[in-house]
Amino acid sequence: MKKYSRVLAGILAVLLSAGCTGLYAAAQSDSSSAADSTASTTKNESDKKDTKDTKKADKSDSDTEKQAKEETVYVITDASGNKTKTVVSNWLKNPQGVKKLEDVSNLTDIENVKTDEGFTANGDKLTWDTEGGDIYYKGYTDKALPVDVKVTYTLDGKEIKPEDLAGKSGKLTVRYDYTNNDKKTVKINGKKTDIYVPYLMATTAILDTNVYSNVEVTNGKLISDGSRQILIGVAMPGLTKSLDLQDNEDIEIPEYVEFTADVKDFESTTSLTVATSDIFSKLDLSDIGDADDLQDKLDELSDATDELVDGTAELYAGIKKLSDSSGTLITGIDKLYSGSKSLDDGAKTLNSGATKLRDGAKTLDSSTGELMRGISTAHSGSTALLGGFDQVNSGMSTLKNGSSSLSSGLSQVSSGAQQVNNGAASLAAGTNKLVTGVGDLQAGSKNLAAGTKQTYDGSTALKKGVATLNAGVSTLYEKVQTLPASVELLSNGVTKVDNALTQSIAYDQQVLAGLEQLLGNYEEGSAEYTSISNMIAAVNGSIQYQQGAQSGLGDVSTGVGTMATEGKQLVDGVTQIYNGLNDKKKGLVAGVDNLNTGLKTVNEGASALKTGIGTLAKSSKDLNNGAATLSAGTKNLSAGVNSAQAGASKLDKGVDSLNTGVSKLSNGAKTLDSGLGQLDNGSKQLKDGTATLYSSLVELAQGTTTLSSGSAELFSGIGQLKDGSSQLSSGVKKLESGAKTLKDGMAKYKDEGIGKLLDIYNNDLKGLIDRLDALKTAAEDSTTFSGAADGVESSVKYIYETAAIEKADE
Structure with missing residues (x-):
């Protein structure tokens, strides 16, 4: 049985529709011919x-x-x-x-x-x-x-001459037979073949409703305007032979027009039949195309299907490779996660040590301030003591020069003694504060030593964390470099599959549009309508299958796009970490080394400070003892002055003794004043140094806090990356399964869809197109x-x- 009846049915539908156009208007006029x-x-x-x-x-x-x-x-x-x-x-x-x-x-x-x-x-x-x-x-x-036309009349089952029919009643059958005399010989597929010029015969007659009732038409239509019924019948004599369809049971090309009716008191008006081949000569067969053009299109469709199958295979291979590589990627991320944990722990230890060091420096700076103030007070007392000694020396000179001035001199001596006593009391108070400040300074130096040790321990842990981080990032960097190539291979496969599907759908939609146009020319339920509907359903099924595959492929493409974006972000992020770590590694290691060097210097300074504080403590004790002796001397001086006042006889000897002691004491006071001046200057420099140390350690503590916060964020981010890598691995597994299903489905589509279509073309359709071309040429001639x-x-x-x-x- 022929398989191209659907195509032929569409062509016949166009011809039949065109043949009826204009005949209705002609049938409306029943005046003169x-x-x-x-x-x-x-x-x-x-x-x-x-x-x-x-x-x-x-x-x-x-x-x-x-x-x-x-x-x-x-x-x-x-x-x-x-x-x-x-x-x-x-x-x-x-x-x-x-x-x-x-x-x-x-x-x-x-x-x-x-x-x-x-x-x-x-x-x-x-x-x-x-x-x-x-x-x-x-x-x-x-x-x-x-073309010849023959009209036959049958009344109640018996043929009757038209002249005998007038005025009769009964069941009437009128049949129009058409004989095509216009035969031509042409070559089709290299063989001589007889074809008939394709004339479209369209017959129209007006049937008065007073005469005709219960009208039924074969190969035509009946149109009613109320008082009249208009018959339009269409036939194409010789077309069945021209298309070699004598044995085809699917297609019946009308060769005649016939109608039956119940008639009463019969009479008829003139009927008209139009014959034309112009419709065939102007028939646009471009939707079907010639055999070569259709062959090219089918070859393109076959090639596209091959590419589609190849593309799905490449897609599956790329996804499988990506799936295999995801395990290596996850291992690298795990190592990175472990290294970042070590870095985070080291940064926290460093920050804790730096904070303690800063607090110790603050205590040291505060204690140094108190020490500086005590030394300054002691220096002021020593200066006042020197002034008293000057007065004592002046009084002694006056005493030595005359006894007449003894009372006044003794008063001055008493006054000077009182001043010396006051200065001794101030000196004693200053030395007491000095001793207290030295004690605080010793406590601060101990805190400083403990803080620098903790900071040094933290910097050592930091250095180890940096080394671990560098190893993890290097491993991750090597692994992620293969990710873009895998994603690109996957994306190329998806693109090939999508392009091939789009082209295949476009071909099917062109065929579908032509079939839907042809379907509108037939009544629902007719053989032609059913045949074309079945083909439309088949093509629709193919389109829906391919669109479903393309939709799924769209999800794949979206996933691949997301994977490409996230993969690029991952590669870029890891590269930035790797490059940043390489750029900062030397500086970070150098910073830790410099920190260790600085801490060593601080330790050395703390040791020197401890030694100086020990010396200062000893000196402060000597100073305190000297102040006590000075206080006792001033008391003795006061007693001596009283004795001098009581007994002038002993004045000269006492003055000589006093003069000698005062000279010695004056020289000692000068030495004490000079030492306290130097100590005062040193305490100010010490205060500036401790203030600078505290400020530096505050900055260090802030830096280690920032480092600790950053390492915590890095650790958290790598943790998220670790969680995401597991999801990535799961998604890739699902993608691999879907790609395999798509690959198998496209192979089946090639075998059962395109292959069968090519068989239909090679077996039947090519000969039909050649005959249609020959008929079109005959009509044009x-x-x-x-x-x-x-x-x-x-x-x-x-x-x-x-x-x-x-x-x-x-």
């Missing part, structure tokens, strides 16, 4: 004037048109279809307004039916004299017709009945007018 109307056209003056007046306008609107000839062959027949007369009406179109219009015609009794212009004849060649306008003429011929001049476009249609059956006058 078209032949009589043309033959009775008069040459009145108004017609001539109107024609002449419009010639210039016609010409200007048609300057770009070519000369053409349009023929209408009117065949007048009796009620049985037997020809009685053939009248040909010709319209010579003269768009360029030439004065001499060439024509070819084999008609007799030629007559201009519009104007007075005549013609000269040379055999069948005519030259019309024109005034620049068109020519309308008619003539007659006995030439055999390309049959464009004139009475002849046409060379280079003139011509067209012809045939109108058969079948005589009415009328009741005899009573």
Whole structure:
């Protein structure tokens, strides 16, 4: 059984639809026949004037048109279809307004039916004299017709002559048979084959509802306007043989038109039949294309399917490789996670040590301030003591010079003794504060030593964490470099599959559009409608399958795009970590080394400070003892002055002794004052140093806090990366499974879909297209009945007018 009936059914539907256009309008008029109307056209003056007046306008609107000839062959027949007369009406179109219009015609009794212009004849060649306008003429011929029409009448199951049918009632069957006489021999696939020029026969008749009822039509339609029913029937005689469809049970091309009706007091009006091959000659077969074009399209479709299958295979291979690589990636991320944990722990230890070191430096700076203030007070007391000694020396000189001044001198000595006593008390208080400050300084130096040790321990842990981090990042950096290549391979495979699917869907949608257009020309339930519907369902199924695959592929593509973006972010992030760590590693290690060096210097300074504080503590004790001795001396001095006042006899000896002691004491006070001045300056420098140390350690503590916070964020981020890598591995596994399913499905689609379509084409469709092309060529060659001049476009249609059956006058 032939498999191209669906395509053929669509073509026939287009022809049948076109053949009925315009016949309905003709059927609406039941007055005089078209032949009589043309033959009775008069040459009145108004017609001539109107024609002449419009010639210039016609010409200007048609300057770009070519000369053409349009023929209408009117065949007048009796009620049985037997020809009685053939009248040909010709319209010579003269768009360029030439004065001499060439024509070819084999008609007799030629007559201009519009104007007075005549013609000269040379055999069948005519030259019309024109005034620049068109020519309308008619003539007659006995030439055999390309198609004959036969009308048969059957009343109540018995054939009846039309003249005997008038006035009868009963069950009437009227059948129109068409015989195609226009046969040509052509070559199809290298073999000589007979085909018939494809004429479309369309018959129309008006059925009075007072006469006809219960009308049923074979190979036609019935249209009603209320008072009348209009029959339109269509047939294509010889087309079944031309297409070699005699044995095809799926397609029945109508060769006749028939209707049955219950009639009462029968009579009929004239029926008209139009025959034309013009529809075939202008039929656009581009939707089907010639055999070579269709072969090319099918080859492209087959190639696209091969690419689609290859693409899905490449997609599966790429996803499988990505799946295999994901395990290595996860191992690298685990190592990175472990290294970041060590870094975070070391940073926290360093921050704790730096904080303690900062607190110890603060205590040291505060204690140094108190020490500086005590030394300053002691220095002030020593300065006052030197002033007292100067007064004592002056009094001693006065005492030595005269006893008359003894009372005054002794008073001055008493006053100076009191000042010395006051200075000694201030000195004692200052030395007590000095001792207290030295104690605080010793406590601060101990805290400083403990803080620097903790800081040094933290920096050592930090250095180990940096080394661990560097190893983990290096491992991760090496592993992620393969990720972009795997994702790119995956993306290329997805793109190939999507492009091939899009092209395949486009081919199927073109076929679907053509089939849906053809479906509209058939009634639901007909064999053609069912056949085309089945093919539409098959093509729709193919499209839906491919669109479903493409939709799934879209999800794959989206996942791949997300994977590519996240993968790039991962690679970029790891690269930034790797490069940043390489850039900062030396600086970080150097910073830790510098920190260790600085801590060592601090330790050395703390040791020196401890030694200096020990010396200062010893000196402060000596100073305190000296102050006590000074205090005791001033008491003795006061007692001596009282004794001197009581006994002048002992004055001279006491003055000499006092002068010697005062000289020694004055020299000791000067030495003490000089030492305290140096100690005062040193304490100020010490205070500046401890303030600088505290400020530096504050900055260090802030830096280690920032480092600890950053390492914590890094540790948290790598933890998220570790969690995400597990999800990535799971997603890749699912993607691998989906890609395998897609690959297997595309292989099945190639075998069961495209392969079968190619078999149908190679077995049946190619021969059909060749025959359709031959029919189209035959129709293009049959464009004139009475002849046409060379280079003139011509067209012809045939109108058969079948005589009415009328009741005899009573």
